[in-house]
Amino acid sequence: xxxxxxxxxxxxxxxxxxxxxxxxxxxxxxxxxxxxxxxxxxxxxxxxxxxxxxxxxxxxxxxxxxxxxxxxxxxxxxxxxxxxxxxxxxxxxxxxxxxxxxxxxxxxxxxxxxxxxxxxxxxxxxxxxxxxxxxxxxxxxxxxxxxxxxxxxxxxxxxxxxxxxxxxxxxxxxxxxxxxxxxxxxxxxxxxxxxxxxxxxxxxxxxxxxxxxxxxxxxxxxxxxxxxxxxxxxxxxxxxxxxxxxxxxxxxxxxxxxxxxxxxxxxxxxxxxxxxxxxxxxxxxxxxxxxxxxxxxxxxxxxxx
Amino acid sequence: xxxxxxxxxxxxxxxxxxxxxxxxxxxxxxxxxxxxxxxxxxxxxxxxxxxxxxxxxxxxxxxxxxxxxxxxxxxxxxxxxxxxxxxxxxxxxxxxxxxxxxxxxxxxxxxxxxxxxxxxxxxxxxxxxxxxxxxxxxxxxxxxxxxxxxxxxxxxxxxxxxxxxxxxxxxxxxxxxxxxxxxxxxxxxxxxxxxxxxxxxxxxxxxxxxxxxxxxxxxxxxxxxxxxxxxxxxxxxxxxxxxxxxxxxxxxxxxxxxxxxxxxxxxxxxxxxxxxxxxxxxxxxxxxxxxxxxxxx
Numbered sequence: 155x156x157x158x159x160x161x162x163x164x165x166x167x168x169x170x171x172x173x174x175x176x177x178x179x180x181x182x183x184x185x186x187x188x189x190x191x192x193x194x195x196x197x198x199x200x201x202x203x204x205x206x207x208x209x210x211x212x213x214x215x216x217x218x219x220x221x222x223x224x225x226x227x228x229x230x231x232x233x234x235x236x237x238x239x240x241x242x243x244x245x246x247x248x249x250x251x252x253x254x255x256x257x258x259x260x261x262x263x264x265x266x267x268x269x270x271x272x273x274x275x276x277x278x279x280x281x282x283x284x285x286x287x288x289x290x291x292x293x294x295x296x297x298x299x300x301x302x303x304x305x306x307x308x309x310x311x312x313x314x315x316x317x318x319x320x321x322x323x324x325x326x327x328x329x330x331x332x333x334x335x336x337x338x339x340x341x342x343x344x345x346x347x348x349x350x351x352x353x354x355x356x357x358x359x360x361x362x363x364x365x366x367x368x369x370x371x372x373x374x375x376x377x378x379x380x381x382x383x384x385x386x387x388x389x390x391x392x393x394x395x396x397x398x399x400x401x402x403x404x405x406x407x408x409x410x411x412x413x414x415x416x417x418x419x420x421x422x423x424x425x426x427x428x429x430x431x432x433x434x435x436x437x438x439x440x441x442x443x444x445x446x447x448x449x450x451x452x453x454x455x456x457x458x459x
Numbered sequence: 460x461x462x463x464x465x466x467x468x469x470x471x472x473x474x475x476x477x478x479x480x481x482x483x484x485x486x487x488x489x490x491x492x493x494x495x496x497x498x499x500x501x502x503x504x505x506x507x508x509x510x511x512x513x514x515x516x517x518x519x520x521x522x523x524x525x526x527x528x529x530x531x532x533x534x535x536x537x538x539x540x541x542x543x544x545x546x547x548x549x550x551x552x553x554x555x556x557x558x559x560x561x562x563x564x565x566x567x568x569x570x571x572x573x574x575x576x577x578x579x580x581x582x583x584x585x586x587x588x589x590x591x592x593x594x595x596x597x598x599x600x601x602x603x604x605x606x607x608x609x610x611x612x613x614x615x616x617x618x619x620x621x622x623x624x625x626x627x628x629x630x631x632x633x634x635x636x637x638x639x640x641x642x643x644x645x646x647x648x649x650x651x652x653x654x655x656x657x658x659x660x661x662x663x664x665x666x667x668x669x670x671x672x673x674x675x676x677x678x679x680x681x682x683x684x685x686x687x688x689x690x691x692x693x694x695x696x697x698x699x700x701x702x703x704x705x706x707x708x709x710x711x712x713x714x715x716x717x718x719x720x721x722x723x724x725x726x727x728x729x730x731x732x733x734x735x736x737x738x739x740x741x742x743x744x745x746x747x748x749x750x751x752x753x754x755x756x
Contacts, residue, residue: 167639168554172554174540175541175544175560175610178606179560179563179607182603182607184563185582186575186578189578190577193581260477263474266470267474277716279477282482282485285707285708286685287670288668288670288685289488290485292700295695296491296696301498303500336481390569393571394573395571397670397689400693401692414574418577419674431573435574449565450561453618454622
């Protein structure tokens, strides 16, 4: 399409308004991914920046393109990488299920509370989210420690005789993941549950359905979009989580975010870190698309309710 | 029987346990910040010594100042870009490339930060190779990273408010011959001002809190507060961090509760005024030939 026709179709004011955030995101969000993809085909080099150029010009005027596929080959064939990706997906999945199981009853209780106290209850859920994430993880370090509060309590009350190993293992990892991500699950669930037409439950009751059956047949299906949005909001960032496994996870905890961090900061292997990131994006593209769809649906659905 | 707002004992128990889970760790942080002992989990009597040593720690003070500067700068930029983006998504709906735009708007919220951090760093490295700017990593690169992350959140808040409010006010202004710019600044912007304010607060906290993206984008001379905290807690428990956490919780808690109270009040007043204007309009149109009673002033 030639420029004249394009300019005629797009009103200049409208185009300018759209292009402001659009160009920002193209330059600072989309283009960087293409660069990551490019550098994942480079090799590590002792230089600044520490990777080779993909394209070089030879003395005889030839253009040499060197694509290094070894990074991807390594990720796909090395058993440790496969284990790490699987382990990250498992940790993210279990965290999502835990958040759903704990978060659903809380969101439900808030949505069914008196309207005048609902806002306060929701604020109380969000308040820890507003305070620092890092400090909330740190709080658990003091609780779960060998001499921490939980062990002190258990020993003092005689429930156990020796302090338990609560720290630097799967238990502490999942507990803190649950703690950190719980508000992200509660919020979308609440916004769906609070909009629900409660007369449906009355009708079910009048027709003889027991509360549990009414919940299973009516409330749960009606909150499906909230469940999916909340699950994606927990699952996607949890796959790449770095801080929690680093601070409270076990030394044998395999998480892809940790591997990427180590490749980049400790091994200075930028091409490998890029390949790890590229592979992670490939794994997450479907969940991200799902999240986007349900997020949009929820936002636009509000208008018709 | 379902909507009388009375919770069963089961739901009350759920809430009690839920809030216990959310707040016990934070309360324990606060209690042990007043511990005289250097061993964080062994109580050695009441003391405020960690607060005074915190305020004498130059590394922490300069990190707080840098973090505050970055947070303010990125929140301002994120509010402008995010409001425009939210407006575009809510009002323009379909345009060339709108699917890509909407996707790029939601992705930063869930994308693991190791990926966004790495990719932005590589962008800046490439820019430096080709254009020579930015010459070093620091304030500017962190600011760009935080702005991109925060604008996504602002756009969601603004967009959902825009979809919620009555578009007939904007339509009425259009019918009365107001130009789009005037409508945006006189009607749309005031209607979403609360959403913008909460987007601003959200951006401040996201930026103050960000560790992973910042770690990739910061240079040798620019260490933010989360980076200092992270390097300290990696080595284990540290009573100064407890004192810092207590101050953070109190400051953030006060701001959030006060802001929430003010916003709820303002929102209620505004909704009431709109409803009154609508009623007046209805009454008016029954009397005369249906002149809209909404004033642009």
